[in-house]
Structures are given as C-alpha cells and as structure tokens.
Amino acid sequence: MKLFLSALAAFTATSVVEGCTNILVTPEASTSNEAMIAYNADSASLYGSLYHYPRTGGGSRDLYDWDSGAFLGSIPEAEKTHNVVGNCNEVGLCIGETTFGGLEELCETFPGSKVDYGSLIWVTLQRASNAREAIKVMDNLMQTYGYASEGESFSITDSREVWINEVIGKGTYEKGSVWVAKKIPAGYVSSHANQARITTFEWDDESKAIYAHDVMSFAQKIGLIKEGNGVEKGAFSFSDTYDPVTFEGARFCEGRVWSFFSSVMGEEFEKEYVDYASGFNLTNRMPLWVKPAEKISLSDVFSHMRNHFEGSELAFDGDVGAGGFGAPYRWRPLTWEYGDDTYVNERAIGTQQTGWNFVASVRPSMPTPMQAVIWFGADDSATTVRVPFYASATELPLSFVGKGPQDGVVPPMMIFDLNSAFYVTNLVSNWAYSRWSDIYPVVLEKIVEYEASFISQLHEVDQKVLGLINNGQQEEALNLMNAFAQKLGNGFTQQWFGFFGELFVRFRDGYDITPNSEDPECGCTVGGIGYNDATYGRIAEETGDQYKEPSGDDALKERQFNPKNKLKVRGV
Ligand SMILES: *[C@@H]1O[C@H](CO)[C@@H](O)[C@H](O)[C@H]1NC(C)=O
Numbered sequence: 001m002k003l004f005l006s007a008l009a010a011f012t013a014t015s016v017v018e019g020c021t022n023i024l025v026t027p028e029a030s031t032s033n034e035a036m037i038a039y040n041a042d043s044a045s046l047y048g049s050l051y052h053y054p055r056t057g058g059g060s061r062d063l064y065d066w067d068s069g070a071f072l073g074s075i076p077e078a079e080k081t082h083n084v085v086g087n088c089n090e091v092g093l094c095i096g097e098t099t100f101g102g103l104e105e106l107c108e109t110f111p112g113s114k115v116d117y118g119s120l121i122w123v124t125l126q127r128a129s130n131a132r133e134a135i136k137v138m139d140n141l142m143q144t145y146g147y148a149s150e151g152e153s154f155s156i157t158d159s160r161e162v163w164i165n166e167v168i169g170k171g172t173y174e175k176g177s178v179w180v181a182k183k184i185p186a187g188y189v190s191s192h193a194n195q196a197r198i199t200t201f202e203w204d205d206e207s208k209a210i211y212a213h214d215v216m217s218f219a220q221k222i223g224l225i226k227e228g229n230g231v232e233k234g235a236f237s238f239s240d241t242y243d244p245v246t247f248e249g250a251r252f253c254e255g256r257v258w259s260f261f262s263s264v265m266g267e268e269f270e271k272e273y274v275d276y277a278s279g280f281n282l283t284n285r286m287p288l289w290v291k292p293a294e295k296i297s298l299s300d301v302f303s304h305m306r307n308h309f310e311g312s313e314l315a316f317d318g319d320v321g322a323g324g325f326g327a328p329y330r331w332r333p334l335t336w337e338y339g340d341d342t343y344v345n346e347r348a349i350g351t352q353q354t355g356w357n358f359v360a361s362v363r364p365s366m367p368t369p370m371q372a373v374i375w376f377g378a379d380d381s382a383t384t385v386r387v388p389f390y391a392s393a394t395e396l397p398l399s400f401v402g403k404g405p406q407d408g409v410v411p412p413m414m415i416f417d418l419n420s421a422f423y424v425t426n427l428v429s430n431w432a433y434s435r436w437s438d439i440y441p442v443v444l445e446k447i448v449e450y451e452a453s454f455i456s457q458l459h460e461v462d463q464k465v466l467g468l469i470n471n472g473q474q475e476e477a478l479n480l481m482n483a484f485a486q487k488l489g490n491g492f493t494q495q496w497f498g499f500f501g502e503l504f505v506r507f508r509d510g511y512d513i514t515p516n517s518e519d520p521e522c523g524c525t526v527g528g529i530g531y532n533d534a535t536y537g538r539i540a541e542e543t544g545d546q547y548k549e550p551s552g553d554d555a556l557k558e559r560q561f562n563p564k565n566k567l568k569v570r571g572v
Helices: 006-012 117-127 131-145 217-221 238-242 247-265 267-277 298-304 320-325 421-434 436-470 474-510 533-543 554-558
Strands: 022-025 035-042 060-064 071-076 094-101 151-157 162-169 177-183 189-192 209-211 335-338 341-344 354-362 372-377 387-390 512-515 524-527
Touching (some): 022 094, 035 094, 035 151, 060 117, 071 131, 189 247, 247 267, 298 354, 387 436, 436 474
Antiparallel strands (some): 060 071, 094 151, 512 524
16 A cells, blocks of 8 residues: 655655555565465555455456545456455455555556556456466556556465566556566565565566566667666666665665564564665665575564564664654654754554555465465554455455445545454554653554464364365355354454453553452552653753752751651542
C-alpha cells in the first residue's frame, strides 16, 4: 500500500510511498518445511478485512483501483476461478506486495490501463495455480489490459518456490510494464519494503530469473541507460535503473529489511550495513537474500513482524519522543520540521498504520486444498493475534470477512463496531500505545499464548481434515475447514474484546489495578509507577526548581505532634 506524505514535499520535492513490509521464507529455511510470506498492508485509510473471492467463472470481471476505489474497467473473467481467502488461494498460491513507486515519470499511468496492483494480486490468485504461473498471468494481465499502478514488488509463493517479482509501468510511453522476477534460493530468506531490491539477474537461467523481454531495452529506449555498447546485460540493475536508492529509500524502507536480516544474521551483519540502513552510505547495499544460521519457525516469523528496531542503533523507544512509557511509535507525518531543518521519525515493521497483516504458510506435505493457511491479523502486526484460516474455506467469520475499495465497496471505517475484528483489535493496540511499557508486555504475553494455542488447534484440525480427504470425503473436509474458520474467528473477536476489558480495568487512570480478594474495599490493589526515570530526568532538567520540593523542614522537627504526611491522606 502507499500513502502520499505531503509533508515530505519540501524534503524531497517528490512524493514518497509509505507502505508495506514483506518477509519471505523458503521451505528449506523453515523448521517445519513450509514456505512463508509475511505481509503488512500499511495505510491509515485501509480497513482490516479478510477478503473472500468464491469460485466463479465466465462473464466479465470489474476492476477497481485498490487505493482509490476508482473503477478502472472490465475484463473477461476466466472460465473457472479458484476460491481465494485473503492473499492465498485454494491450490496453495499466496501473493503479497509492497509499493516502491520508482521513477516519477513511470508512475504516470498509460491512458486506459485497467489493471492496478490490487487487481494483479486478486485476479492472479483467482487464475493461477503456482508461483511461475502467477508470474505469467500477471505479465499477461499487464500487457493485455495495461498496468495502472506505480512500481511494485510482489512476494509470490507456492508450496515449493518463493519469488520476488518487481514491476514498473512504462508511464505514458507505452502500455504495460517491465519487470523481473527472481527465485529465492532454497535455504534462504528475503524481505522487501517499499524499495526495489533486485539489481542484476540471470539472463539465461529460468530456474533463477524470469523477466519481461524489454526490461532493459525499454530503459535504453527512453534514455535511462546508455544505448548501444554502453550497457552489458550482466551489469544491468533493475533497482538502480527504475528505483535508485535515496536517503529515504534506505532509512524508511531498507531499514526494515535490515532489522529483519540483522535479527536472523546477528551483530556482524547489523554493523556491516547500519550505515546503509540509516541512509548514510547508499552504495553499501545489502544482499537480496540471506541464509540464516538457524531455521525459522512460524512463531519466529510472527515475532519478526513485531520488530521496532528494539536494541539496535535505530531503536527509538528510549528518547524523549517515546514519551514516559518507551513507545516505539511516532505519530505521523513521517518527517517533521524544526527551525530550518527537517527530521525523520523511524519507520519500523510494526507500525500504527497497518490496516491488516498476515503470515501465509504453504505446506508441501499437505494435500492441495489444505496447503495454504493464512494467519490473518486485523491491525498492527506487533499488537494483533493472527488467526489461521484455510485458503479453501468458503464460509468465513463475519467479524473478519469484508469487501474493500478493490471491489468497489467503501468499507465500514467510520462505524465503530464491537463485532468487528478490526475495531476490537484497534482497541487493544491503541490502549497499548498509550502506556507501552506497562501495557504491551501484558498484550504480548497474551498474543503469544493465543498464537501457540491456534498453532496446536490447527494441527488437531489438520489431522481430522486430512483423514476426511484421504477417505474421499471432500465435502466433509470443506465443512470442517469452514467450521474451524467460524469458531476461531468469531471466538477470537469476542474473547479479544473481553481481554480489552481486562486491560482497561487494570490500567485505568494511569494506575496498575490488580485483583486482591483480601481487600474489602475494592477487591483490588492499586499500584502504578508513574513515568520512567529518563522522563523524570528530562522534566527536572527542563523545569529547574518549578516542581522541586524544598529539602529539610527544620521547623517540623521541633514539634511534638506532627501533621500526617499529605501523601498518605486519602484522595490526595
Ligand atoms: C560505503 O560502503 C562501501 C561498501 O561497503 C565502502 O567501500 C565505503 O567505504 C563506504 N563509504 C563510507 C563513506 O563509509
């Protein structure tokens, strides 16, 4: 997703995209041999709904721009389509994305183009059966009907192959797009976040890279790179040509990739690329993928998506901007002015503007209808529980399912609804933001508990569904997958609202109020530790003697009867 930040205009003289983070894990890099894509859909105007496209076929398919909801046109529908739940389909294909924008001139849409990046995701999921086929379908859609979005990196996985496909339109020069897709080598993980990351690629090895035939010649044609002898195929870099790294590209975008890579690669990697991630050495580019020393589990991926640079050089939970409770959050805009200077806020993976997030897990060991499971969270990836849904499910819980601007539907953003996973999850998130160091540890413990329970519940249901499928009982298997979705989804929304209630009772009015059955007054103990030490230090520094108590009241010491300390008087 993208979000234009007018405040940046003065800074860069261009618009800057702010959007999504993707993590990609090959089956051979995962502890349970599953392919995984993690994705945060980041835009403050995005409502957290699980999109569902039932099987259909024939007739025509209307296309709307995912960002604006504008009608782009109709194309013929395929003869038969797959069931799609969120960003996965019933045959084990999942697709995520991140907007990189790219050269301003190529962000202009060729007149009459119908296929925006949202349509590319959902139409492709409806039509394609594996990652390579998806790349072909996407190319066909873009070149046939025109590409109507800015530069995009797509994460594409089936149960065996994980690909990054980077695409940019041809502006008003020509209809369609140019693109290059690279397969992540077995045993490696990758990540991308609002910055094109593919540089050079193999021109003669389809097992490693696939590309638009004119990916380089188009750049030559419009003068982006020198014509004729000036360019060697092997030296042609997609990212350097179509989305060169800038300070913002490094700091706001590659920084997130760096924080994930550092978490799995360790301190040496972190140090090696910190100058790049912070935007001060743009030539020190990170590799497209890394091989972690240890394999990564589903829970690890959940945890990496909760990252806010904690403990690294880009940590921002300790300075004055973090407030009295060490919050790794800064309200937007992303840059701000003071005096004659422009400053940045850090852009972390876990962020308030995430509308919804998922970790898709595709399991090669399972029969096709059970392969893709989408673990879906309806808000910030750091503060939500991800609930698992089989991508074959055809009946999804009302508290999660919904349409969006990509369907030509305005979502119920302006209606507060306690039966909506999005609003219930936002209650917990926003309460946590307000007193992070007090509330978030409690929330995190609960998230981890829920996710562990959902993992074991999924394993149990897997065995039952597997038994039915092996027994030829396809319909019963589907019913079970549907029942699981309903029970877990709606159950979660109710229970999470109950949890918000507990948090509210406990952390009301700046206190920490815990149950105490011995206490006859409220059945509670009222605690609370005020602000953190650093904050008190800053207040004292800034205000001098304004709040300082005089020391030593000698007159009092002489008295026989002392007044009660006011701090011990009820209600003070
Ligand atoms: C930037 O990174 C490159 C590649 O690692 C390195 O050779 C160069 O010395 C760095 N530049 C500065 C100014 O640190």
